[in-house]
Amino acid sequence: MRATxxxxxxxxxxxxxxxxxxxxxxxxxxxxxxxRSPSGRRRFERHTLRRLAFVRAAQNVGLxxxxxxxxxxxxxxxxxxxxxDWARLSRGWQARLDEQIAALQALRDGLGSCIGCxxxxxxxxxxxxxxxDAGAQGASGAAYLAxxxxxPARREQTAE
Amino acid sequence: MRATxxxxxxxxxxxxxxxxxxxxxxxxxxxxxxxRSPSGRRRFERHTLRRLAFVRAAQNVGLxxxxxxxxxxxxxxxxxxxxxDWARLSRGWQARLDEQIAALQALRDGLGSCIGCxxxxxxxxxxxxxxxDAGAQGASGAAYLAxxxxxPARREQTAE
DNA sequence: GTGAAACCTCAAGTGGACTTGAGGTCAAGG
DNA sequence: CCTTGACCTCAAGTCCACTTGAGGTTTCAC
Numbered sequence: 001m002r003a004t005x006x007x008x009x010x011x012x013x014x015x016x017x018x019x020x021x022x023x024x025x026x027x028x029x030x031x032x033x034x035x036r037s038p039s040g041r042r043r044f045e046r047h048t049l050r051r052l053a054f055v056r057a058a059q060n061v062g063l064x065x066x067x068x069x070x071x072x073x074x075x076x077x078x079x080x081x082x083x084x085d086w087a088r089l090s091r092g093w094q095a096r097l098d099e100q101i102a103a104l105q106a107l108r109d110g111l112g113s114c115i116g117c118x119x120x121x122x123x124x125x126x127x128x129x130x131x132x133d134a135g136a137q138g139a140s141g142a143a144y145l146a147x148x149x150x151x152p153a154r155r156e157q158t159a160e
Numbered sequence: 161m162r163a164t165x166x167x168x169x170x171x172x173x174x175x176x177x178x179x180x181x182x183x184x185x186x187x188x189x190x191x192x193x194x195x196r197s198p199s200g201r202r203r204f205e206r207h208t209l210r211r212l213a214f215v216r217a218a219q220n221v222g223l224x225x226x227x228x229x230x231x232x233x234x235x236x237x238x239x240x241x242x243x244x245d246w247a248r249l250s251r252g253w254q255a256r257l258d259e260q261i262a263a264l265q266a267l268r269d270g271l272g273s274c275i276g277c278x279x280x281x282x283x284x285x286x287x288x289x290x291x292x293d294a295g296a297q298g299a300s301g302a303a304y305l306a307x308x309x310x311x312p313a314r315r316e317q318t319a320e
Numbered sequence: 321g322t323g324a325a326a327c328c329t330c331a332a333g334t335g336g337a338c339t340t341g342a343g344g345t346c347a348a349g350g
Numbered sequence: 351c352c353t354t355g356a357c358c359t360c361a362a363g364t365c366c367a368c369t370t371g372a373g374g375t376t377t378c379a380c
Contacts, residue, residue: 008326008327009326009327010325010326010327019368019369020326020327021368021369021370022367022368022369024328024329025367025368025369029367039327039328039375039376039377040327040328040329040375040376041326041327041328041376041377042327042328057267057271059367060267061267061271064366064367065366065367066366090271093271094268094271097264097267097268097271098268100264101261101264101265101268104257104260104261104264105261107217107220107221107257108254108257108258108261111217111221111250111253111254111257168356168357169356169357170356170357179338179339180356180357181338181339181340182337182338182339184358184359185337185338185339199345199346199347199357199358200345200346200357200358200359201346201356201357201358202357202358219337224336224337225336225337226336
């Protein structure tokens with residue numbers, strides 16, 4: 001492991017596309033670890049890039065940083081994680097994604113009929129559907145649409 | 161329009177599943193309007209339920225409250241909105257949803273191969289894929305996965 | 321040797337969508 | 351008459367994932 005195998009925070013940022021401030025933040029949360037140079041600068045091992053890739057992917061699947069940190073804590077400290085380690089952590093995401101996709105498809109299909117009818121409410125439409133009809137369904141009325149997936153795209157491009 | 165056609169905030173909350181505090185908040189943002197009783201209490205018209213249904217649906221599609229408010233401002237003030245009005249507003253959501261679904265499917269399919277290989281990074285894997293490889297792609301390197309759809313389900317059930 | 325760039329820490333700010341709390345009013349039932 | 355509970359306003363707090371800023375040190379190229 002030569003010195004050039006260790007990345008400074010700027011280098012890691014450039015290679016990962018994650019802002020230095022975010023990297024420090026991640027380290028605070030325990031998602032990342034670093035050693036320090038004599039003058040106190042962070043030195044990250046190269047496999048931190050893979051860790052970051054995992055973090056990104058997990059975020060895309062909808063995990064919070066806390067959940068991700070918890071998952072990462074199950075990695076062996078002693079050795080560089082293997083592909084099998086990563087595969088283990090990401091098992092289960094598939095199902096999660098399937099659910100999210102199904103929820104969105106339901107929304108889209110509901111929307112398909114709604115655009116025709118313009119109803120956008122009441123039991124004819126599963127697009128929104130609060131429990132109108134004065135509790136005709138009892139307390140455990142219609143569940144709302146899966147609240148998956150809010151929030152629009154964020155400023156991701158540094159360009160512009 | 162009899163008095164019973166007007167809903168108090170509690171009643172509206174119960175029928176819509178939206179918390180009173182949220183309803184007041186929406187009114188502040190201009191998503192909702194109300195008249196007031198002599199003693200200053202809010203009275204909502206019944207079609208506010210449909211407005212709320214629209215808000216919910218729009219949120220599910222990924223719009224912010226500001227965007228929703230803007231859309232709602234294009235509704236005619238004078239009359240109760242028609243189905244055609246609602247349909248007009250929700251046109252365009254379809255495409256948005258299609259995009260979101262496609263993004264998620266790409267993520268899932270990428271994941272499929274990654275679970276096998278455990279790579280979870282580098283150019284072999286489109287699950288995460290920051291621009292590693294020291295800018296081999298130039299400044300306009302791989303765009304990250306669509307950052308659609310973060311954040312997990314929120315406490316939606318009052319039950320429990 | 322000097323100035324810019326890169327790094328450090330720690331505290332506070334941001335944005336979106338609300339909720340919570342303090343402090344007060346009003347209507348209805350017993 | 352009194353209490354309970356539904357409602358009011360306005361300010362501040364919460365959560366998540368970061369970013370920004372102030373104030374200070376180190377490293378590097380010239």
